[in-house]
Amino acid sequence: MRCSRGACALFNLLHASVVERIVLFIGMGSMWLLVGCVEPLPPKAVVVETEQ
Numbered sequence: 001m002r003c004s005r006g007a008c009a010l011f012n013l014l015h016a017s018v019v020e021r022i023v024l025f026i027g028m029g030s031m032w033l034l035v036g037c038v039e040p041l042p043p044k045a046v047v048v049e050t051e052q
Contacts, residue, residue, distance in 0.1 A: 013021060 013024070016024070
C-alpha cells in the first residue's frame with residue numbers, strides 16, 4: 001500500500017492519545033524552531049554606493 005508522508009502521519013495520529021498528540025505537536029514545533037535558529041535566512045545583499 002502506497003501513501004504519502006502526510007497521509008501516513010495523519011493515519012498514525014488518528015490512533016494516538018491526546019497526550020501523544022500534544023507531545024508530538026510540541027516536539028515538532030521545537031524541531032522547526034531549532035532548524036530556524038541553526039539555518040537562518042541568507043545575509044542581505046550589500047549595497048555599494050558610488051560617488052558621482
